[in-house]
Amino acid sequence: MKRFFILSAMLLAGTMAFAQQALWGGAPVVSPEINDDNTVTFRLKAPKAVTVQVTGDFLPTRKIQTPFGEFDAPGAADLKENEAGVWEYTTPEPLAPELYSYTFLVDGLKINDPANVYMIRDVASVTNVFIIGGDERIDLYKVNKVPHGTVSKVWYNSPTLGMDRRLTVYTPAGYETSGKRYPVFYLLHGMGGDENAWTELGRAAQILDNLIAQGKAEPMIVVMTNGNAALEAAPGESSLGFAAPNMNLPKTMEGSFETAFPDVVKFIDKTYRTQANKKGRAIAGLSMGGFHSMHISKQYPDMFNYVGLFSAAIMPNENVSSPIYDNLEAKLATQFAKKPALYFIAIGNQDFLYQANTEYRKLLDEKGYPYEYYETGEGHIWKNWRIYLTEFVPKLFK
Amino acid sequence: MKRFFILSAMLLAGTMAFAQQALWGGAPVVSPEINDDNTVTFRLKAPKAVTVQVTGDFLPTRKIQTPFGEFDAPGAADLKENEAGVWEYTTPEPLAPELYSYTFLVDGLKINDPANVYMIRDVASVTNVFIIGGDERIDLYKVNKVPHGTVSKVWYNSPTLGMDRRLTVYTPAGYETSGKRYPVFYLLHGMGGDENAWTELGRAAQILDNLIAQGKAEPMIVVMTNGNAALEAAPGESSLGFAAPNMNLPKTMEGSFETAFPDVVKFIDKTYRTQANKKGRAIAGLSMGGFHSMHISKQYPDMFNYVGLFSAAIMPNENVSSPIYDNLEAKLATQFAKKPALYFIAIGNQDFLYQANTEYRKLLDEKGYPYEYYETGEGHIWKNWRIYLTEFVPKLFK
Numbered sequence: 001m002k003r004f005f006i007l008s009a010m011l012l013a014g015t016m017a018f019a020q021q022a023l024w025g026g027a028p029v030v031s032p033e034i035n036d037d038n039t040v041t042f043r044l045k046a047p048k049a050v051t052v053q054v055t056g057d058f059l060p061t062r063k064i065q066t067p068f069g070e071f072d073a074p075g076a077a078d079l080k081e082n083e084a085g086v087w088e089y090t091t092p093e094p095l096a097p098e099l100y101s102y103t104f105l106v107d108g109l110k111i112n113d114p115a116n117v118y119m120i121r122d123v124a125s126v127t128n129v130f131i132i133g134g135d136e137r138i139d140l141y142k143v144n145k146v147p148h149g150t151v152s153k154v155w156y157n158s159p160t161l162g163m164d165r166r167l168t169v170y171t172p173a174g175y176e177t178s179g180k181r182y183p184v185f186y187l188l189h190g191m192g193g194d195e196n197a198w199t200e201l202g203r204a205a206q207i208l209d210n211l212i213a214q215g216k217a218e219p220m221i222v223v224m225t226n227g228n229a230a231l232e233a234a235p236g237e238s239s240l241g242f243a244a245p246n247m248n249l250p251k252t253m254e255g256s257f258e259t260a261f262p263d264v265v266k267f268i269d270k271t272y273r274t275q276a277n278k279k280g281r282a283i284a285g286l287s288m289g290g291f292h293s294m295h296i297s298k299q300y301p302d303m304f305n306y307v308g309l310f311s312a313a314i315m316p317n318e319n320v321s322s323p324i325y326d327n328l329e330a331k332l333a334t335q336f337a338k339k340p341a342l343y344f345i346a347i348g349n350q351d352f353l354y355q356a357n358t359e360y361r362k363l364l365d366e367k368g369y370p371y372e373y374y375e376t377g378e379g380h381i382w383k384n385w386r387i388y389l390t391e392f393v394p395k396l397f398k
Numbered sequence: 399m400k401r402f403f404i405l406s407a408m409l410l411a412g413t414m415a416f417a418q419q420a421l422w423g424g425a426p427v428v429s430p431e432i433n434d435d436n437t438v439t440f441r442l443k444a445p446k447a448v449t450v451q452v453t454g455d456f457l458p459t460r461k462i463q464t465p466f467g468e469f470d471a472p473g474a475a476d477l478k479e480n481e482a483g484v485w486e487y488t489t490p491e492p493l494a495p496e497l498y499s500y501t502f503l504v505d506g507l508k509i510n511d512p513a514n515v516y517m518i519r520d521v522a523s524v525t526n527v528f529i530i531g532g533d534e535r536i537d538l539y540k541v542n543k544v545p546h547g548t549v550s551k552v553w554y555n556s557p558t559l560g561m562d563r564r565l566t567v568y569t570p571a572g573y574e575t576s577g578k579r580y581p582v583f584y585l586l587h588g589m590g591g592d593e594n595a596w597t598e599l600g601r602a603a604q605i606l607d608n609l610i611a612q613g614k615a616e617p618m619i620v621v622m623t624n625g626n627a628a629l630e631a632a633p634g635e636s637s638l639g640f641a642a643p644n645m646n647l648p649k650t651m652e653g654s655f656e657t658a659f660p661d662v663v664k665f666i667d668k669t670y671r672t673q674a675n676k677k678g679r680a681i682a683g684l685s686m687g688g689f690h691s692m693h694i695s696k697q698y699p700d701m702f703n704y705v706g707l708f709s710a711a712i713m714p715n716e717n718v719s720s721p722i723y724d725n726l727e728a729k730l731a732t733q734f735a736k737k738p739a740l741y742f743i744a745i746g747n748q749d750f751l752y753q754a755n756t757e758y759r760k761l762l763d764e765k766g767y768p769y770e771y772y773e774t775g776e777g778h779i780w781k782n783w784r785i786y787l788t789e790f791v792p793k794l795f796k
Contacts, residue, residue: 030642044507045507046505046507047506048448048505048506048507049505049507050446106504106507106509107444107446107447108445108446109442109443109444109446109447109504109509109512110512111504111507111509111510111512112509112510112512112524114507114508114509114510114524115642116640116642117519117522117523117524117633117634117642117643118633118634118640119517119524121515124515125515126510126515126517129640130640131639131640133639142637142639143631143635143636143637143639144637145562145637147553147562148553148562148564149553150550150551150552150553151550151551152548152549152550152551153548153549153550154548154574155545155546155548155571164543164545164546166546173553176552176669177668177669233541235515235516236515236516237541238541239540239541239542239543241529241531241540241541242514242516242527242528242529244428244513244514244515245515270575271574271575
């Protein structure tokens with residue numbers, strides 16, 4: 001046998017040397033490089049490029065004018081080229097701990113960093129990501145050496161919608177063998193998002209793993225739904241195949257999702273070892289998911305004991321009428337008469353929904369409905385939603 | 399309440415219009431476009447580029463010379479620019495049904511297609527993907543309207559390796575509520591791969607869903623391990639964070655993974671409703687995973703009744719000695735004396751491991767050990783490994 005072993009070893013060595021460059025990437029540069037002082041260096045080998053910029057949420061935003069008014073857009077910084085055709089930019093200051101997103105602009109063409117395999121799709125845009133750690137909160141976003149829960153992609157049948165649909169379900173470390181029943185937290189995404197959003201840019205599994213390991217949160221099941229009732233699953237994961245994400249969003253804020261929500265709860269209670277009662281259930285969501293959480297929790301006032309509205313899109317779609325949206329004030333009265341354990345509202349003071357949330361809080365204040373309020377800086381961004389998740393989860397099921 | 403609802407609706411409309419372009423992608427072109435006749439058009443808006451090419455496995459390969467000999471490299475085709483700065487290429491012929499990978503080369507810089515959010519990382523390289531369907535086998539790679547199994551990312555503790563490690567586990571549709579026990583198929587990746595490889599480029603969950611729905615395969619659990627015993631998990635999913643994938647691969651073909659494999663089997667049998675005996679277990683792998691499957695199945699001859707070697711890297715690492723690799727022929731004698739239900743060898747006739755596999759089969763022939771052999775064209779590529787999976791799975795647990 002010796003002979004063919006040596007032959008094949010030689011062949012393998014040859015292929016590996018080739019593969020090293022092709023399949024294995026063999027990126028000619030390191031990018032991004034997080035330096036010891038938490039400045040970050042971005043590099044791109046592009047000898048024929050005329051201009052190379054990096055754009056991302058680590059840069060100060062710049063104001064842009066649109067027909068609808070002034071908005072914040074991500075800033076851009078110029079890379080400089082060396083003799084080897086490698087373009088480089090180092091942030092002038094250390095970056096604060098955070099999960100950051102960025103892309104390059106090469107002669108105006110937006111591209112992902114070919115040296116960084118870590119990319120996250122947000123709605124219909126894919127950006128590279130990196131994390132600067134060293135802060136108690138931001139370190140919750142990392143995979144640390146703690147017991148890890150299971151993240152599952154699970155399909156359920158919705159009789160109300162007449163289709164099979166996909167969920168992301170987090171079960172805490174030890175679930176499989178503990179024999180215990182667990183409370184359930186339903187966590188909803190924003191418009192254009194899907195059942196993958198909270199585990200990707202939201203870092204929900206890492207946040208839960210870490211908060212539970214630190215004893216700051218109760219072990220719980222987290223169920224992340226797809227809030228577009230027209231879709232089976234996230235782009236690329238449904239029978240639509242690799243069609244481009246559909247941004248028409250026909251069934252997002254017109255009542256279907258909220259109407260069909262009890263199908264999800266029934267499926268979860270049938271499939272997992274849950275505490276299948278109001279005391280054992282929480283619901284929260286960001287933006288459109290906050291709108292959904294507000295309507296679902298008041299529509300089914302005996303279902304959820306904990307409610308979180310993160311930068312909630314508190315507004316109706318004026319083109320639709322659904323019984324879900326009727327008699328809002330009467331339904332809120334019923335919901336608060338039943339004394340939910342927590343009604344939590346969080347928003348950034350630069351959020352375009354800040355005013356709407358302020359007026360909604362005024363309504364709650366006028367009626368004497370108790371809620372907790374958590375305000376941050378900045379606006380309608382994942383940075384804030386990760387923060388709100390780390391604030392909300394420790395308050396649940398205690 | 400009417401007033402603030404209208405205000406926030408206006409604000410939202412404005413932001414959405416902006417977001418449509420930024421976050422929501424708003425790709426200026428459609429790419430790839432699969433035309434009615436299965437030709438495919440690739441487009442890239444890059445008005446400042448001088449040359450734009452597309453490279454991918456849908457193009458004929460070209461021979462390249464390396465110090466180790468001649469190898470096949472993916473071909474490249476030129477896109478042509480129109481007045482609007484949009485570069486375009488349409489394949490001259492319809493593409494055969496297949497899952498294809500591609501990237502663009504813009505003035506020599508390799509980039510992902512900004513209009514296609516579907517990308518898969520293979521080892522340290524990220525490519526865009528698309529599927530041409532319409533063929534019985536290739537349609538198995540699609541998400542079809544059939545009952546779907548659950549895909550979970552699960553952590554287990556390996557006492558042998560002294561670490562927590564991550565698995566991908568597929569449980570078939572109905573597992574959660576059937577109360578039944580299921581056979582288990584352990585499915586191993588190649589060098590540089592990880593526990594995500596078979597569900598991403600391998601389309602294992604889709605293949606299993608579809609074969610089970612068609613009645614061609616038994617419902618089974620599929621366990622996809624990480625074959626690098628130095629690592630907790632795939633790049634980006636371990637406590638190494640978003641560090642670049644480490645291509646040193648210190649613990650891949652030196653015996654650690656094989657030695658610790660019973661830890662995985664014990665965990666699975668403890669955690670899932672399995673048929674916890676030899677009759678209910680299969681193991682197969684591609685390339686390095688075929689090497690692992692060969693060594694594990696002979697090392698533990700009472701563990702697996704079905705063995706699959708897909709383009710197996712049948713060769714020792716000559717720099718290591720491990721008891722796992724000792725007495726190969728004696729262990730094979732023991733394994734085959736116990737009459738495994740299936741020993742399946744598959745390889746492409748252009749594979750650089752073809753000769754090594756031929757000589758290994760010669761050894762089995764000389765000894766009179768029965769095996770099934772399945773030969774395809776082409777070489778050491780995912781196209782073949784998906785085919786071998788679709789051939790192997792229907793033979794299991796019958």
